[in-house]
Amino acid sequence: MMGGYKLSDEKKGHVHHGKTTRNILNPGRVLTASGLKSGDTLLDAGSGDGFISFAASQLVGENGIVYALDAYPESVANIKEEAEKEGVNNLETIFADLTDEIPLDDNSVDVCVMANVLHGFVENNEVEEVMKEISRVVKSEGVFAVAEFKKLAGPPGPPLEVKLSPQDVEDILVQYDFEPVSSWEVGQYHYLVKGINQK
Numbered sequence: 001m002m003g004g005y006k007l008s009d010e011k012k013g014h015v016h017h018g019k020t021t022r023n024i025l026n027p028g029r030v031l032t033a034s035g036l037k038s039g040d041t042l043l044d045a046g047s048g049d050g051f052i053s054f055a056a057s058q059l060v061g062e063n064g065i066v067y068a069l070d071a072y073p074e075s076v077a078n079i080k081e082e083a084e085k086e087g088v089n090n091l092e093t094i095f096a097d098l099t100d101e102i103p104l105d106d107n108s109v110d111v112c113v114m115a116n117v118l119h120g121f122v123e124n125n126e127v128e129e130v131m132k133e134i135s136r137v138v139k140s141e142g143v144f145a146v147a148e149f150k151k152l153a154g155p156p157g158p159p160l161e162v163k164l165s166p167q168d169v170e171d172i173l174v175q176y177d178f179e180p181v182s183s184w185e186v187g188q189y190h191y192l193v194k195g196i197n198q199k
């Protein structure tokens with residue numbers, strides 16, 4: 001699936017970019033809260049510069065696999081280059097648009113992490129397309145772990161009115177048959193809501 005997926009011209013215009021949260025979010029805390037374990041398949045949905053994906057590749061080990069997916073070609077290319085340079089062979093990049101199609105099989109993912117991306121889909125009214133695809137690729141009883149900026153005024157993150165509360169995230173998850181099971185503080189500016197796929 002690497003490199004074979006192309007975005008349609010129509011979709012290219014809708015992508016919301018954003019800064020990496022590498023300096024303010026500890027990937028270990030995110031992944032611990034998600035319950036990721038050795039041997040798992042992880043999808044990092046909207047992986048940005050891949051700092052969560054690289055941490056996950058160490059956690060899942062040689063029997064696991066990490067898919068770093070993003071719609072921003074430069075980010076995907078940089079992750080691919082870094083993985084090759086560092087000899088990380090359980091990390092694959094996917095250039096794809098989450099609002100369109102995730103080029104992975106049904107029920108192929110143990111844990112999907114989405115960090116600092118969901119608020120953009122809410123803002124763009126794209127939640128339904130994205131959640132249907134997440135639900136399709138995550139196994140039954142698999143995890144969808146959403147990290148978002150706490151709903152506090154001021155930077156970092158998007159404007160206050162765009163930030164989501166944990167309850168907002170839970171309300172989205174239940175609509176797509178993910179049962180919210182926990183909400184964690186994962187950093188000074190972040191929380192994580194974890195849902196289990198009940199499909």
Ligand SMILES: C[S@@+](CC[C@H](N)C(=O)[O-])C[C@H]1O[C@@H](n2cnc3c(N)ncnc32)[C@H](O)[C@@H]1O
Binds near residue numbers: 015045069070
């Ligand atoms: C704010 S950044 C977060 C990056 C990373 N997860 C982090 O926490 O630093 C949002 C990321 O989502 C990606 N993104 C936005 N819309 C997308 C879409 N429709 N499909 C795939 N990726 C998307 C952007 O290219 C960007 O890398």
